[in-house]
Amino acid sequence: MSQEIHSSEGHTGHPTAGLYFKIAMILSVVTAIEVGIFYLTWLGYWIIPVLFVLSAGKFALVAMYYMHLKFDHKLFSYMFVGGFVLATSVIFALIFLFQVWL
Amino acid sequence: MVTMKNRGVFGSVFINSSRTQKIVLLLMSLALSVLAAGCFIIDPSANQSTFEPLGPVAERQLTIFWWILIGGAVVFVLVGAALIYALVKFRRRSEEETPIQVHGNTRLELLWTIIPAIVVMGFAIASINTLFYSANVPKDSEKTITLEAIGHQWWFEFRYPSPNGPENEVVTANEVYIPVGIPVRINLESVDVIHSFWVPKLAGKVDMVPSEGNHMWFQADEPGEFYGQCAEYCGTSHANMKFKVIAVEPAEFDTWLSDQAAPALESGDPLAKEGAGIFKDAGCSGCHSLKTIAKTGSKGRVGPNLAHVASRRDLAAGMMNNADGAGNVNDAYLQENLRKWLENPSEIKPGNLMSSQAAVYTDPNKTLTERQISALVAYLTSLK
Amino acid sequence: MAQEHTSTAGHEEHEDTTTGLNHRKMLMWAFLGSDCMFFGSLIATYLVYQGKSLTGPLPIDVFDIPVTSVSTFVLLMSSMSMVLAYSALTRGNMKGFRIWMVSTAIMGATFIGFQVYEFSSFSTHHIHFECSEVAEKIEHGDYVKAGHDHFFQKECLDSNGLLKADHHVDEEYGLKPQTNLFGTTFFTLTGFHGAHVTLGVVWLLSIFFLSFKKGVITREKNLDVDLAALYWHFVDVVWIVIFTVVYLFGVFEGF
Amino acid sequence: MSTLSLAIPRPVHPSGLWNWLTTIDHKKIGVLYGVTAFIMFLSGGVEATLMRIQLTKPELDIVSAAVYNQLFTMHGTTMIFLAIMPLGAAFFNFVIPLQIGARDVAFPRLNAFSYWTFLAGAIMLKLSWIGGATDAGWFGYAPLTSVDQNPGKGIDFWIISLQVLGVASLAASFNFIVTIINMRAPGMTMMRLPLFTWMTFITAILLILAFPVITVALIELTFDRYFDFNFFNVARGGSVVLWQHLFWVFGHPEVYILILPAMGIVSEVLPVFSKKPLFGYTTVVLAGAIIAVMGWMVWSHHMFTVGLGPVANAVFTITTMLIAVPTGIKVFNWIGTIWGGSIRINTPMAFSLGFIAMFLIGGISGVMHAVSASDAQQQDTYFIPAHIHYVLFGGAIMALTSGIYYWFPKFSGKMFDEKMGMLHFWLMMIGQNVTFFPMHFVGLDGMPRRIYTYAEGMGWDLWNLVATLGVFILIAGFLVFILNMVKSWKSGPDAPGDPWDGRTLEWSIPSPPPEYNFSEIPVVKSLDDWWNTKQGGNGKAVPVSGGSGDEEHDIHLPQPSYWPLVTAIGLFIAAYGVVFNQLVVPWAIAIIGTFIGFVGVYAWSLEPVNDPDEDSAH
């Protein structure tokens, strides 16, 4: 899959409409898988990490290709990822503080 | 320029002095503040001073405070000295000179990164022991007693497990008796906003957060009266939300508890009898309970429990003292205070819920008459 | 160079700035970084209150995962059409651009429509079941809790704890923001996401209509579209998080 | 260019009121920010003075309990959001483009919008004194802010004006981030940025990350108050502690937002008056960045007594303590800077040195708070206001004052009176120590903060009296300051372009700078480029300070605009509409305001870049 993406990038470094479409398909399929997994009750608590990874993948695809972070200046990635990482850390810290000690 | 010409003492000292003098003055004003801190300033005997710990928790907390204060003072003196030395030594002598353009020194910078890191880690680690000590009620002592403190705007309610069995608890207000030498665990609750429970001489504060179920503990090493005050801003009369911890010998404590558990006295005095009637008719009993024992789980009342109000050293959450120097309630003081309170509670305590909600204060037609107040005072005074 | 509007070049062209990057685009990225904290705080609130509601309904009672999956799919597809619109513009294909643009806006509006439907169906949620059916399920061990539990206890059992055989339950069990913590945090979080989408739709439509004016939206001035697209995709990735964390995890029983 | 139907020609007002209303010149906006913020500072000072007067003696009855509670809440909010932050913004506006060799900021109109929005928020907050201001403390702990507890409009005003101020700060910060990254003169690499610019940059990043958190907290509170949501409603399972977390997740980075620009100023002033480069430039920059990162890991040190448990308290003790390390690096590097230098102590320098000394005290008392074990005895006592004022007054205000003196010649084109400046300095130094040092003592002697009165015989009388007296020294100091500024601006001697033998680019142009700042955009070859140029080290001739301005017709400057003002007015009306949402037709005013705001935004984004007749020149 990743090879495919690379080859279709072309020389301009810019993805084509075809690639955008492929990504959309991947996103849909992953979403379908997520919803499917959700009904697999035997997974138990494992659905949390699994769904986590899957949606992180979707997130990354959109950010990298649709928002063309992959092709743009690194600075933009820093700005966005900085905010994202901080937000995530705050979420985890608060969950931790609330569930463990309250 | 007018200011410059008639400078007065201030001006001439500071403006005319040479640079060195200025620096010395700066030094002096700093040193003065620091010195002042060390010597005569703090009054450990003040009612709420943290410098006179009378129980193990406060003591441990003070010890760690001293260490960090000394550490901080050393840092301050060293850094301050370096600053002042540089100012004196390197002041500009001529406009022409250009000093060597030093851009930095990695080794030095590393040094002053690492040393403070070690110092602060030292502080932190040294303090953690105390932190856990004050957070955890000692387990080895079987004698620990537990009581509940409940914050209200703007007074404290206290509940004790009753001597008459675990089903009942004794309710009182604004005054906690504890036995000397026994660790006391206090469960903290609040019925409205956040308050904070603080008796500086016994222990640092812990907040009373609605439905969070905090707790703390302390122990008094000697008998006495300890001042406490709400330390979390809680609305209009936050300043007027105080209480006292009274530590007594265990035997005395037991007597006190069973006295508190006993029902309120019936007085034979006719005026007091009349007062008892008014207490019901004027709606006082809508907020104040005269039963001292509450079934576990029965929720706090709007106003302080009055069953033994005449036995309390203070009225209205520490606002008025009823006791003589020896700590015995003086009926004359008590009556005067009760009268003042009933005449106009909001003068004693702005915003208090009694004057804003009791019909006798909100409804002009129901205002208490002089006679009624006297009767109520007589009645309440009888509630030993 | 000091003008925020001189930017005519797309992101591939070099700008007359220190880094060669466009001012407005940089601002957009900084804003998105900042908006992460905004949604982060809302999500943190949601998660901290997860499972702390004192009364129902709970996620499991009201969520309809298939429906939300569809609206999620619509939003994902709108991201695709957005990127296609942009790509068409950079190739000078104005017609394609307009078509993709308006379909993006329509899909955005559809998503909002779904959300409106969802909100109103949550707030008028009814619970109805045959007591005997639930009892059977409980016996077989394939019983999904939901609000059934509460009503089963209350309605289906008589004072001796015996099943009222042919009784059925049909009760109002709506979720409003005021109902419980779940309602409060859920409506606030998804509501703010919805507000972002709505703003995005307005923005996209503005661009769409402006594109009929000559020389406003052109191949060279594709930045205006690029910025709207970034915003739009961001709203999409936020939904990816919300869909997983709120909907899928929300209905997950062990959570 | 096609003229759009919505596009109204941009305003052309060379002077007068309209010029100020429509200006997008960063220097003018800087001055507007500075003057407004200083007035706000005075209003906060008046509030403080009233509090101090009430506390002079036990059981005074000069202001009532209710008013006192409003006083300290408004004082804290004013000083932090309306005085120090905008004073910082004033410097960002005025100084940054000059320091990086730019003609303006990246988004001049957004800049104007920030100012007008700030003004709207400030007016809104201050006007809430009419009818009862907020009285829940500057961090407004739930549930004191709930409708049950606080049904009046005071809290609503507080919430909504903070939201408006948040918009202003966010807009300004985005602008400065882009400006600093993207508007640097050729050769001005990030590691050649003047320190003040660096600290502004870090501050702006902190701000765009921190403000959304309080925005969310305030939104939640608004929903609780207006629509009966349950966020902080204990009766329905909500947690009042969540508010504290959200507030302090914002609040602690916020205190670094307040101090980092101050540290930046000091890092500019010390080298200039020591004739020596900043010691360890890279380390100082790095320390600033580390402070910004670590600032996110310590928020619960404001909640040591809330009952998070000893484990959480221990963790936050350690992280908080560690912040002393990068801060210490800064202090030591400052000393390293003056060490071996040729120190000239005039007013700006004196204030910067005073800053170090005072901030040191405040920092050390901060480290004392960080020990959660003993903080249990200090939290919510006057020991905390002592810390607050040493870091904020002794820190931020001292450094900002230093900055005002330092750049006064640049923005006014006049020299101030040095003797009055030094008098001001000494009054400040003495005044603040007399006012704030005693707070340590009463705090440790058990005086809680936020009490409107205290009983006799608690042992707090003497030091409260002293503290109150100190305020009058401060007032004298500020009167001297105001006098000095007003007089010098009107009739001071003209300032040369480079009065201090400065090191950074702003000193290479005339005072006051021409509208276009640099007649020719400088090419930067090193850190402290201007200094090196003067030393002949950069291989280029020392230009005569300031170009002739002949090139003016070549320079494209952004045009003034009405729309930032219109948008801000829309926001202002909408904000009032939210507070008075039941007036006339429910929510109508808010909707009208929002509509005006939208019109402003549309007109803004469709506005022609330049005057149509100038268009060809582009």
Ligand code: HEA
């Ligand atoms: C500009 C604002 C500012 C700054 C810079 C700081 C800096 C610091 N603050 Fe402060 N703080 C406030 C503003 C600020 N604070 C405010 C407004 C409040 C009260 C809020 C309220 O309740 O209303 C508060 C409250 C506050 C508390 C809560 C107290 C309580 O309520 O119980 C704590 C606790 O840890 C704390 C700690 C610190 C620390 C460790 C630093 C450190 O960053 C300081 C570091 C600096 C130094 C230490 C000096 C220089 C260092 C050296 C010379 C190195 C060597 C030093 C050592 C080895 C010790 N602060």
Ligand code: HEA
């Ligand atoms: C930047 C921040 C800042 C600054 C500069 C100050 C400055 C001052 N502060 Fe403030 N203070 C805070 C931030 C600040 N404060 C905060 C955050 C709190 C906590 C609030 C809370 O608890 O919620 C607080 C709380 C606080 C308290 C505690 C209140 C309480 O807990 O009950 C007190 C009490 O003395 C106080 C006093 C002062 C004084 C005397 C000054 C003085 O330095 C003020 C000096 C200035 C003036 C006196 C004005 C000068 C000039 C004139 C008056 C000239 C004449 C006027 C005209 C020509 C118009 N402050």
Ligand code: CUA
């Ligand atoms: Cu209770 Cu303050």
Ligand SMILES: [Cu+2]
């Ligand atoms: Cu802090």
